[in-house]
Amino acid sequence: KQEVTQIPAALSVPEGENLVLNCSFTDSAIYNLQWFRQDPGKGLTSLLLIQSSQREQTSGRLNASLDKSSGRSTLYIAASQPGDSATYLCAVISGGSYIPTFGRGTSLIVHP
Amino acid sequence: DVKVTQSSRYLVKRTGEKVFLECVQDMDHENMFWYRQDPGLGLRLIYFSYDVKMKEKGDIPEGYSVSREKKERFSLILESASTNQTSMYLCATGGSYEQYFGPGTRLTVT
Numbered sequence: 001k002q003e004v005t006q007i008p009a010a011l012s013v014p015e016g017e018n019l020v021l022n023c024s025f026t027d028s029a030i031y032n033l034q035w036f037r038q039d040p041g042k043g044l045t046s047l048l049l050i051q052s053s054q055r056e057q058t059s060g061r062l063n064a065s066l067d068k069s070s071g072r073s074t075l076y077i078a079a080s081q082p083g084d085s086a087t088y089l090c091a092v093i094s095g096g097s098y099i100p101t102f103g104r105g106t107s108l109i110v111h112p
Numbered sequence: 113d114v115k116v117t118q119s120s121r122y123l124v125k126r127t128g129e130k131v132f133l134e135c136v137q138d139m140d141h142e143n144m145f146w147y148r149q150d151p152g153l154g155l156r157l158i159y160f161s162y163d164v165k166m167k168e169k170g171d172i173p174e175g176y177s178v179s180r181e182k183k184e185r186f187s188l189i190l191e192s193a194s195t196n197q198t199s200m201y202l203c204a205t206g207g208s209y210e211q212y213f214g215p216g217t218r219l220t221v222t
Contacts, residue, residue, distance in 0.1 A: 031209045043116075043202055044213040089155075093209045098143055098162070099170075100211055104154045 002027045002094045006103035013080055013110055021075040021106045023090035028068045034100070035064050035075050036089045044089065048075070080110045114139045116214035118203050124220045131190040133217050135203030143206040144186035146170075146178065148199040149216075155202070161186055193221045 003026045013019055023033070032051045036044040048057045048064040050073065056065040061078040077084060087107045091100040119134040137144065145160045147170075157170030159178040167178050175197060179187045190197055198221045203214040 034210060036213075041200075041216070041218065043216040044204075044211075046210070046212060049210050091211065098206060098209055099145075099157065099160060100206075102155045 002030075002092060002101040004090060004092055004101050004103040006088075006090060006106050008106060009104065010107040011109070013108075015080060015082060015110055015112050017080050017110075019077050019080055019108075021077070021088050021108070023073040023075070023103055025071045025073075025092045025101070027094055028071050029095040030068060031093045031095060033064075033066055033073050034091045034093075035062075035073075036091065038087045038089060038105070040086075047088075080108075082110050082112055084108060084110050114205070114212040116203060116205055116212050118201075118214040118217050120217050121215060122218050122220075124222065125190075125193050126222055127194060129190075129193045129221075131193050131219070131221075133188040133190075133201055133203075133219070135186045135188070135205075135214055136184055137186075137205040137212070138184065139205060139212070140183065141205040141212075142183075144180065145204040145206070145211070146176075146186065146188045147202045147204065148172070149202055150199050158188065195221050197221050 005024045034049045035047045038044045050066040063076040066073045087105040089105040091102045093100045115138045146158045147155045161167045161180045177189045201217045204211045
């Protein structure tokens with residue numbers, strides 16, 4: 001059974017820092033990995049989708065990488081801003097299923 | 113852009129009431145999902161549907177049922193609401209293995 005772990009569970013950084021959020025999964029036979037952002041009391045917003053044949057995806061200040069062999073993905077946020085404060089979740093869809101497995105998320109606070 | 117809407121953002125119901133949560137998507141996706149999210153427990157799958165009138169139980173289906181009469185609409189039903197069903201409920205839809213979420217419904221059962 002696929003398990004997804006996100007470390008750290010919480011992170012507090014000053015504005016302007018570059019930071020890395022980690023997502024690890026136990027079964028490397030995945031179709032894709034998706035990163036989401038969730039603001040308090042809101043739904044999940046899709047940030048980046050990496051398909052199994054890809055190594056990375058970029059959107060603005062965000063860059064997500066995927067290393068299937070080691071069961072890891074990282075979300076890199078450049079020049080963090082207070083507006084980046086949110087919970088970031090990763091989800092993996094494994095081979096043979098269209099049901100994603102979610103991590104518990106990393107709660108990020110960027111303070112001015 | 114994919115749009116997923118949920119019938120209510122906030123809902124307060126009494127114990128024992130029958131509760132309907134509705135979700136509508138505009139992307140013609142086959143797959144639709146209902147999750148609940150609680151602090152410290154993460155996202156948990158209640159039910160999912162891969163086609164009209166088709167449904168499968170997720171990890172925590174007890175106390176819930178679902179209905180999918182049309183492709184774009186997936187309803188979650190709490191047959192007799194209880195206080196332990198107070199939670200954030202999230203609907204999602206998926207096409208080619210990518211998920212899109214609605215804004216969520218914060219349900220409080222008193």
